[in-house]
Amino acid sequence: MALPSLLPTYTPYGFPLVAGEADRVFDDQGNEYLDFYGGHCVASTGHCHPAVTTAIAAQARKLIFYSAAAQLPVRNLAAARLVEFAGAGMASVFFCNSGAEANESALKIALKLTGRKQLAAFQGAFHGRSLLALSVTDAPGLRKDYQDFLAPTRFLPFADPAALAAADFSQVAAVIVEPIQSMAGVKTANAQWFAQLREKCSAAGALLIFDEVQTGIGRLGAPFAAQLYGVAPDMITCAKGMASGVPMGGVLMDAAVAAALGPGDLGSTFGGGPLACAALLATLQVIEDEKLMPQAARLGTQIRNGLQGGMVQKVRGEGLLLGLNAGPNAKALKAHLLQDRILVGGSDDPQVLRLMPPLNVREESVNRLLTSIAAFRAAGIAA
Numbered sequence: 337m338a339l340p341s342l343l344p345t346y347t348p349y350g351f352p353l354v355a356g357e358a359d360r361v362f363d364d365q366g367n368e369y370l371d372f373y374g375g376h377c378v379a380s381t382g383h384c385h386p387a388v389t390t391a392i393a394a395q396a397r398k399l400i401f402y403s404a405a406a407q408l409p410v411r412n413l414a415a416a417r418l419v420e421f422a423g424a425g426m427a428s429v430f431f432c433n434s435g436a437e438a439n440e441s442a443l444k445i446a447l448k449l450t451g452r453k454q455l456a457a458f459q460g461a462f463h464g465r466s467l468l469a470l471s472v473t474d475a476p477g478l479r480k481d482y483q484d485f486l487a488p489t490r491f492l493p494f495a496d497p498a499a500l501a502a503a504d505f506s507q508v509a510a511v512i513v514e515p516i517q518s519m520a521g522v523k524t525a526n527a528q529w530f531a532q533l534r535e536k537c538s539a540a541g542a543l544l545i546f547d548e549v550q551t552g553i554g555r556l557g558a559p560f561a562a563q564l565y566g567v568a569p570d571m572i573t574c575a576k577g578m579a580s581g582v583p584m585g586g587v588l589m590d591a592a593v594a595a596a597l598g599p600g601d602l603g604s605t606f607g608g609g610p611l612a613c614a615a616l617l618a619t620l621q622v623i624e625d626e627k628l629m630p631q632a633a634r635l636g637t638q639i640r641n642g643l644q645g646g647m648v649q650k651v652r653g654e655g656l657l658l659g660l661n662a663g664p665n666a667k668a669l670k671a672h673l674l675q676d677r678i679l680v681g682g683s684d685d686p687q688v689l690r691l692m693p694p695l696n697v698r699e700e701s702v703n704r705l706l707t708s709i710a711a712f713r714a715a716g717i718a719a
Contacts, residue, residue, distance in 0.1 A: 349679075356383025359697040361679070370701050372693040373679040377518070377550045377657070380577030381622045382694035388580045388618040395614035403605050414613035418578075418586065421620050424562035426572060428594035430587045431608030435549035435575035436464025438585035439512065441602055442571045443468040443487075445587070446510030446543040449596050455487050456503070456511040456542070458494040460520035460684075463512060463547055472512050495525035500532055505540035512545040515561030518692075521685030522652040522659025527565045534567050543570040543593070549585075553577040554623045554695055556655035557633030564654065577695075579615035580622075628695040632656045635702055639691065642706040647713040658691040659683065669712055676708045 351363040359382055361371050371379065381388055395410065402408060415429050422429075432438055443455060457463070457472035464470065470479060471487040479486060490508070493499045494517060505511060513533065517523040537544040546569040551561040553574060558564040560572055570593055575585035585607070589597075623629060632655040639658060640651045647669075652659040660680075662669045666687045673680055681690035693701070 349674075358382040358385075359694050359701050367677060369677045369679050370704060371679050372691045372697070372701075372705060373681045374577075374692045374694055375581065376681065377555070377576045377692040378581055379694045380553050380555070381580045381619050381628070382696045383581075385580060385618075385622055385696075387622050388615055391614045391618035392582065392611055395610050399610050401606075401609050401611070404603070404608065408608075408610060408613070410610050410613045410617070411608045414608070414616045417617055417620055419588065421559050422562075422572060422588050424560060424572065425568040425590045426588040427591040428589055430589070430602050430604075431612075432585040432587070432604045433583050433606050434464075434585045435547075435573065436466045436469045436585075437604065437607075438549065438573035438575055438587050439463045439469040439472075439545075439547055440466045441604075442545045442573050442587045442589075443472070443510055443512065445571065445589070445593060445597065445602070446545065447487075448601065449593065450509040450541065450543065452507055452509035452542075453488060454508050455489045456505060456508045457489055457491055458513055458517070459491050460494055460517045460523060461491070461512070461514060461547075462517075462519040462684075463514070494520075494523060495529050497529055497532060500529070500536060503536065505536060505542040508540065508542040510543040510545050511537050512547055514547045514549075515551045515565065516556075516653055516657055518550045518657060518659075518690065519684050521661075521683045521688035522657065522690060524652055524654070527567075530565045530567045534569070537570075545569060545571045545573065547573050549573060549575045550657060550692070551654075553619070554629040554655075555632060555657050555692075557629050557636065558655075559629070561654075578619065579612050580619045582612045582615040584612040584616060623695065626696060629655075632695050635697060635699065638699075638702055639706070642702075643709065646710060648709065652688070656691065656693055656695060656697070659685075659688045660691065661685075661688050663687050665712075669709065672712045673705075673708055676711075678705055678708055 353361045354364050355362040361369050461474045463472045471489050548560050572588040578584045636655045648660045650661040
């Protein structure tokens with residue numbers, strides 16, 4: 337039997353995508369799809385934003401790549417700009433290539449600086465598939481073949497003040513948390529719980545890592561969830577929408593963490609490459625110039641309000657990271673939206689669909705989404 341050249345690790349859409357523009361993508365027959373999935377929360381400034389593509393092309397004509405063995409002005413500028421954008425007490429950034437690599441690096445930093453051997457995370461967490469990231473990912477199906485290689489990790493109930501109060505972090509190197517658990521079905525916690533988590537970590541000498549791979553870069557209506565919830569973690573990991581689709585990840589860290597690291601403690605050949613840095617700079621500029629953070633907050637509220645009293649039982653999340661709890665009709669609703677050429681995401685909760693559109697999604701596209709969901713209900717389509 338002939339095997340496909342490309343290993344089939346996912347079940348793709350039934351049509352190839354060949355082009356994208358703003359909040360739309362196009363198949364090889366010219367059909368247009370509204371992208372409320374964003375390539376899994378990646379297309380922060382939409383598809384092929386002119387400012388981003390121009391910046392990438394201009395950089396490609398000058399220097400496509402050189403490693404960290406050389407000083408690159410574009411890398412230095414990108415680091416300074418991201419640190420400024422992040423706020424929340426961040427002082428330095430280590431550039432890498434993905435969310436998993438960012439989380440792996442942050443966890444390594446915590447293990448090194450504390451000398452401890454245990455980690456803590458939360459039930460429902462997803463932090464990546466590399467070994468340390470998988471150690472703190474609550475996915476038995478992904479973990480089962482690698483148990484002997486995973487770091488000792490305690491999983492606590494998410495957003496549970498009593499469980500957090502009872503936890504002992506005295507031997508824990510780091511507590512890693514997604515401010516919104518996206519894959520788990522867009523589960524949220526309140527600012528008081530995050531403040532309790534910060535206080536608990538500080539008292540025990542455990543480093544607090546915010547995994548903002550999906551919640552960062554303006555998606556919640558603030559640069560990062562750390563600002564939204566008023567908490568200063570020791571490290572923030574980011575990726576996904578950082579460079580509008582050019583692979584990029586990063587570990588932002590406060591001054592105390594950064595000062596404790598030296599040459600050779602971290603490394604990544606392709607991390608902070610010129611093309612990615614140019615795309616990051618353009619992405620942050622677009623978010624600022626087009627006021628996409630307040631727009632994300634406004635359109636998130638519009639979607640939430642537009643679904644009240646309908647077949648969606650509850651809308652979870654913040655800004656433009658939303659989970660639609662459609663109960664037993666979620667699968668049928670997703671199929672209906674796809675038939676209507678609207679792309680949305682699923683989750684580990686079969687009753688919850690996820691919306692992660694570009695931050696510059698058009699209001700008319702939001703209205704079309706709401707109309708399509710209303711039509712699904714009116715037609716009496718059921719599971």
